[in-house]
Amino acid sequence: MGMSIREEIERWEEEWLSPHAVRSRESRGRMREEKPDSLRTCFMRDRDRIIHSKSFRRLKHKTQVFLAPEGDHYRTRLTHTLEVSQISRTIARALRLNEDLTEAIALGHDLGHTPFGHMGEEAFRDLTPTPFRHNEQSLRVVDRLEYNGKGLNLTWEVRDGILNHSGQSPLPATLEGRVVRIADRIAYVNHDIDDALRAGILAEEELPEGPIRVLGRRHNQRIDTLVRDMVENSRGKDDILMSEEVAAALDRLRDFLFERVYVGSVAKQEEDKAILVLRQLFHFYLEHPDEMPREFREGEEDLRVRVCDYVAGMTDRYAMRKYHEHFLPRVWVGGL
Secondary structure, three states: OOOOHHHHHHHHHHHHOOOOOOOOOHHOOEOOOOOOOOOHHHHHHHHHHHHHOOOHHHHHHOOOOOOOOOOOOOOOHHHHHHHHHHHHHHHHHHOOOOOHHHHHHHHHOOOOOOOOOOOHHHHHHOOOOOOOOOOHHHHHHHHHHHOOOOOOOOOHHHHHHHHOOOOOOOOOOOOOHHHHHHHHHHHHHHHHHHHHOOOOOOOOHHHHHHHHHOOOOOOHHHHHHHHHHHHHHOOOOOOOOHHHHHHHHHHHHHHHHHHHHHHHHHHHHHHHHHHHHHHHHHHHHHOHHHHHHHOHOOOOOOOHHHHHHHHHHHHHHHHHOHHHHHHHHOOOOOOO
């Protein structure tokens, strides 16, 4: 009997991929062993499972920075995720890393994000037995919450990349995971500038001159500079690196966004309200667990964790709807 298509792909990986790449055949495997697929490598299957998950679909109605934006062109968590995936794949292909692994990590990295952007993370921080972190929640989504509590049973490498994509976590074990970690920052720094300019919160001339001179004045120029710099500095190395000048310019732009957009801007004037909505929903379901769907009502885990799973999984508009339902009087029209 001849080789399966999957085995042919795995043989191609052996010949083509960089010595520093992860080969599908070398994966540390899944928490629950599964029979290999005849068409797809383990990382291709992980990518497909993530794309078909409910939490992936909900990303289209989760805010990136601007709370429940009215304009059609502002980023959501879904469009952010697709931008991170595209940037990551470009870098992975240029470095001959495993594109399928890179893509799976990129598509899954934000599945645990709350409604209302990072404000949601702030809302839950002290409500759960351990501090809420979106990267840990993303892993929890794929391990425990998806597929009716069975989880997606992803490979060790994809799970490691999802858990360690944020700046507060240790570096991912794979170069593919490290590519996504930096691509995430490249994507959000640049698209948040783009959205802030569109919203009139920033003007072009306010962008800090130093980083703009290094990276470029236009959105596409900046991404191109950052990607090329990563590729040039990482080729043939067993790490993902950037030049000092370009890395410093990216950090400076990020700091600028924190000062001008993420904290204290007109976009964030609704922050306190968003936090209030989520905290009140949390306390409501803690006192009325029967109001939650059955998969969150039942379970051996601390009720606070299950309530957090439910509320954190909501889209912006669903959270608003539930808040209206539980806390605002209903308009009743009828005869006197």
